Amino acid sequence: MAEEIIIPGWKKWLEDIGEQVSFFTRFVKNIFVGGFEWSEFVRQCYEIGYRSFMLVGITSFIMGVVLILQLRPTLVAFGAASMLPKTLSVSFVREIGPVIIAIICAGKIASSIGAELGSMKVTEQLDAMDVSGANPLQYLVVTRILATTIMVPILSVMGDVIGLFGGFLALNLRDHMSLSLYATKVLASLDYTDFLPAFIKTIFFGLAIGFVGCYKGFHSARGTESVGLAANSAVVTASLWIFVIDAIAVQVTSLLFYK
């Protein structure tokens, strides 16, 4: 009895996974079919960068300020106030920056892609494109996923810089440190094992954000309310993916770099 209730749920879940895998394979195939949609791709990159720039900048700045203010009392208690730039830069670049920025982007970008494609689905625009013999996957999906895959890492690097600058300003509320000394300390405390794994991680964050947004939009049901649902579940699923990827990334990184 119980199985009968549980199995349909599992079946649906497995079907959904299968559909996601097939959607992903079709995405990859369509990157290489020829006739790449350059202008749409550039437009998407611009839209994504432009739409998220301010939000990412402000959030990163505040995170940098808050982290310094939070860390300071603890480090001062240990007589390690001079460690502040190092502590901030390592924690920000390795973990806090990429994850916070990716979550922001999931909220901003995955939802808007989900809503845009979802409403195209509901108003039969996707069907119209398909039936006309054009390739909606190539025009809409490939361009959007590649755009997020490129733009999220760029936004993350930008957010890192702004966050660290916020930290510098916060530091100067109590202590005095010149920008050049701060920059030297930050750069000295970071090496490629901090930056590179974090950067690679953000590429996957971007991929997940674009993929989930497109998948949810393409698979939204008929009816206007499903557009909202598509946007909503795009954000939730993309955020979940970000934490899963982060957890995997930390394992891989510690195996490779930190031994």
Add this chain to the structure above:
Amino acid sequence: MEEATIKHQTEKKAPVHDKKEVVIEIKKLKKSFGTKQVLTNINLTVHRGENVVVLGKSGQGKSVTIQCIVGMLIPDSGTLKVFGEEVAELNEKELKELRIKIGFLFQSGALYDSMTVRENLEFPLTRVLKLKDHAEIDKRVEDVLESVGLADAADKMPSDLSGGMRKRAGLARTLIVHPEIMLYDEPTTGLDPITSREISELILNMQKKYKTTSIIITHDMECARITADRVVIMNDGEYIEEGTFDTLHHSKNEIVKSFFKDIS
């Protein structure tokens, strides 16, 4: 000049399918969604150059039938051949080639709302026909906009158009590739009588000019009268009667009669 030809064609209702080449052949088509059987037994043969009008109440599965023809929906059983090939058995590439030859006008128009009207029209030219020559693209866009009467709306966004204009723009986007088969899903619904008439005459004009084979789904009897070489009546998932507009007009069948009761 143009008007004169249209008028002439409206009056002269000679069937154009002399060659009798079968373009669409549907036999015993069945389709259900879950437990709901929508199409129970559809049989229809359409010849080259013929305009077939499908009449039927709302929710009878008229749209479902033409969605099966372009392979958007897969029928449960029965035969559905277009140009002699079973649609359900085509692979992805063959289906795409077939779709290029079929124009599908959606009930809603389905304009791409992130693009201007012009970009909407250029889309099938550059993405499907892969045209490169800008002069030719511009010419085709101007021509088709002219024929649907939207010449001055080329650079508007779909959201700035009225319902009727959107419908005409959708029609223009479908016609611009000169498809061999046109499937019109309620081309005149929601339009004023004058625009409806213009659209109906445009459909007729396309048939003459490009030898287009068409299936026209409509509730608009005026449109049916103008465009139809043959009318089929759909009820409860099957076609119950067919014939020319005039023969059906005098039919004894109650359901058929109900469609014609408002016209003299």
